[in-house]
Amino acid sequence: MQPSDLPELIRRTSIFAHLDDAQLDVLAQRMRWLCLPGGKHLFRAGEPAAALYLLRSGSLGVFDGPTRLIHQLVAGDCVGEISLLSGGNHHLSVRALRDSELLRLDSAAFEALMERHPTTMLAVARTATLRLLQNLERQPSSNRPRTFAVLPVNTNVPAHELAHQLGAAMEAWGSCLVIDAEHGRGHGSDWFAEREARAQFVVYVDDTGDLAWRQRCLRQADVLLLPALASEPPRPWPEAAPGHPARVRHRPRHLLLLHRHGEVERGSARRWRAQFSGELAHHHVRNADDIARVARLVTGHGRGLVLAGGGARGLAHIGAIKALREAGHTFDTVGGTSIGAIVAAGVAHGWDTPTMLENYFAAFVRGHPLADWTLPLVALTRGARTTRMLREYFGKGDIEDLAKPFFCVSTNLSGAARAVHRHGPLWLWLRASSAIPGILPPVLHHGDVYVDGALVDNLPTDVMAGDSVEHITAVSIRGDIALRTGIEDVATPPWWRLWLQQRHGPRWPGLLSTLARAGMVNSTETSERCRLLAHRLITPPLDAIGLLDWKDWQRAVDAGYRETVRVLAAEKK
Numbered sequence: 001m002q003p004s005d006l007p008e009l010i011r012r013t014s015i016f017a018h019l020d021d022a023q024l025d026v027l028a029q030r031m032r033w034l035c036l037p038g039g040k041h042l043f044r045a046g047e048p049a050a051a052l053y054l055l056r057s058g059s060l061g062v063f064d065g066p067t068r069l070i071h072q073l074v075a076g077d078c079v080g081e082i083s084l085l086s087g088g089n090h091h092l093s094v095r096a097l098r099d100s101e102l103l104r105l106d107s108a109a110f111e112a113l114m115e116r117h118p119t120t121m122l123a124v125a126r127t128a129t130l131r132l133l134q135n136l137e138r139q140p141s142s143n144r145p146r147t148f149a150v151l152p153v154n155t156n157v158p159a160h161e162l163a164h165q166l167g168a169a170m171e172a173w174g175s176c177l178v179i180d181a182e183h184g185r186g187h188g189s190d191w192f193a194e195r196e197a198r199a200q201f202v203v204y205v206d207d208t209g210d211l212a213w214r215q216r217c218l219r220q221a222d223v224l225l226l227p228a229l230a231s232e233p234p235r236p237w238p239e240a241a242p243g244h245p246a247r248v249r250h251r252p253r254h255l256l257l258l259h260r261h262g263e264v265e266r267g268s269a270r271r272w273r274a275q276f277s278g279e280l281a282h283h284h285v286r287n288a289d290d291i292a293r294v295a296r297l298v299t300g301h302g303r304g305l306v307l308a309g310g311g312a313r314g315l316a317h318i319g320a321i322k323a324l325r326e327a328g329h330t331f332d333t334v335g336g337t338s339i340g341a342i343v344a345a346g347v348a349h350g351w352d353t354p355t356m357l358e359n360y361f362a363a364f365v366r367g368h369p370l371a372d373w374t375l376p377l378v379a380l381t382r383g384a385r386t387t388r389m390l391r392e393y394f395g396k397g398d399i400e401d402l403a404k405p406f407f408c409v410s411t412n413l414s415g416a417a418r419a420v421h422r423h424g425p426l427w428l429w430l431r432a433s434s435a436i437p438g439i440l441p442p443v444l445h446h447g448d449v450y451v452d453g454a455l456v457d458n459l460p461t462d463v464m465a466g467d468s469v470e471h472i473t474a475v476s477i478r479g480d481i482a483l484r485t486g487i488e489d490v491a492t493p494p495w496w497r498l499w500l501q502q503r504h505g506p507r508w509p510g511l512l513s514t515l516a517r518a519g520m521v522n523s524t525e526t527s528e529r530c531r532l533l534a535h536r537l538i539t540p541p542l543d544a545i546g547l548l549d550w551k552d553w554q555r556a557v558d559a560g561y562r563e564t565v566r567v568l569a570a571e572k573k
Contacts, residue, residue: 006031006056006103009197012076013054027113031103035189036060038219041095042079042102049083049090051104057193058100059147059222061250063093069250072097074146074222075196084110097250099219101193144300145252147196149221150205151214153228153237157258162227163205165288169295174200181206181213192220201299214239223298224248227256230268230284236275245278254298255282262286269400270423284403293332293404297469304469305331305347306461306534308527309338309434309454310477311547312556316540317343318360319560320475322353327568331473333405335464337453340475341408341433345394345426348406357557363389365550370439379441383431386440390427399426405467408433409453409460413442418456420463461533474534475560476527477542538567 007024010016019027036042042053042060055077062071073079083090084107152159160180167176177199184204196202204217218241226242241247257268264284273282283294296302307317317340336344346356363369369386399406400423410432412419421429432443432450443450461474531537540563545552
């Protein structure tokens with residue numbers, strides 16, 4: 001006997017949506033129930049196609065090779081129908097990311113369905129075409145996680161309260177059900193499948209420490225949320241699974257560090273992250289705003305800000321941020337390159353707009369960070385003033401200590417090309433990200449040589465897109481900064497004639513401007529591709545401002561503000 005919800009579940013599948021009630025009942029009777037434990041393969045690439053599968057509950061991963069996850073399937077999705085239609089072997093592997101329940105329709109029954117209802121063939125073809133286009137365009141799957149497990153490190157964590165706060169925040173995108181030990185203990189898989197089908201999101205929470213219930217939460221979740229009190233001494237989680245990526249089978253893990261006193265405790269993220277291996281996101285939770293931010297990020301509804309490099313022109317970012325904040329826009333994660341990284345770090349640190357204006361004016365305009373000239377054996381400046389400036393304004397903290405997730409980009413000249421920094425001393429990697437070759441000396445760290453990230457990726461929206469951020473706002477400082485002259489020559493004249501030309505024109509391009517512009521040439525093509533990844537692109541007109549014209553800071557800020565206001569107004573039309 002088939003459960004009463006099966007015909008309705010089948011109806012929600014696109015390839016069967018055209019069938020009437022009687023046909024759905026017959027189809028449900030021909031499907032066989034299958035339980036697939038987390039980590040087990042449904043089928044492997046190269047195996048003959050023998051059935052179509054409808055995912056009733058749980059989560060499946062479609063893999064190209066042993067570890068490359070290219071699609072995540074959720075309840076209501078079909079898999080295997082394309083291989084059945086082609087009559088060949090499976091090209092990709094599918095395995096359960098967590099304990100899953102499926103309905104299997106054997107090939108003979110599938111072929112009979114095709115003969116009796118040819119429109120099913122069209123639905124399958126449409127599904128195949130959509131998936132092919134997603135692969136060709138490298139678009140991420142539209143599926144987002146729907147089930148979450150709140151697994152605290154110990155009973156000191158207020159997990160029950162946290163789960164309900166996260167659930168309330170998730171209600172912005174659909175109904176959310178929170179299931180704790182009292183409500184969920186003792187029920188079978190049908191009970192959980194029914195509730196997951198009924199709600200957009202389900203948050204399972206271990207609020208008692210009961211081992212059996214905790215294991216149930218772990219099995220049911222697409223995403224693991226691992227809260228701990230930041231001030232407590234770090235310790236491993238009670239079970240091994242959260243600490244080791246191989247045990248969680250490609251499910252995202254988020255470490256939630258709860259701060260009791262409203263301030264991020266320096267070093268807490270590094271200490272707690274040491275309990276894990278592999279990829280792990282962490283979030284500092286101090287108040288309701290942070291809980292809302294975590295809810296957006298873990299459900300795939302995050303909003304990110306990416307700021308480009310561009311020397312003095314990059315102070316336009318401050319004006320853009322001012323306009324965005326006045327319009328009510330907030331960002332859950334930020335990143336950038338060179339001066340864009342330095343400004344983005346202020347956003348991640350939580351500086352308000354007046355503080356940003358004051359700090360960056362003092363640092364770049366009044367502070368003259370490039371004024372420590374030296375014999376140019378390595379660079380024109382020693383880099384000591386720039387280093388002191390970054391350490392003064394950002395302190396000794398790590399990137400992990402920032403209130404919001406942050407990354408910056410540098411160029412590794414030791415062979416690794418682009419380097420994305422999410423961990424380690426903030427001032428160090430800001431210094432590396434802004435080390436314009438020839439002007440600032442490179443950063444030497446653990447045997448590698450790092451310089452300005454603008455050489456390879458001046459607008460790293462691709463990094464942000466890889467973090468599954470739904471909406472990206474990018475402020476681009478165009479790299480096509482023309483250096484022009486009215487002089488026809490291949491060698492500089494004697495010093496006295498050069499001095500006269502520089503005073504009365506036509507002028508030779510200055511050494512600093514030449515080096516700064518040369519450092520952006522290689523990333524121009526990359527930046528054009530990255531501009532296309534932005535959902536909101538802001539490009540302030542800055543043609544009259546040179547790369548190192550810090551005295552024009554106010555013009556840059558005003559240009560960023562005006563252009564952002566214009567872009568936001570155009571969005572409303």
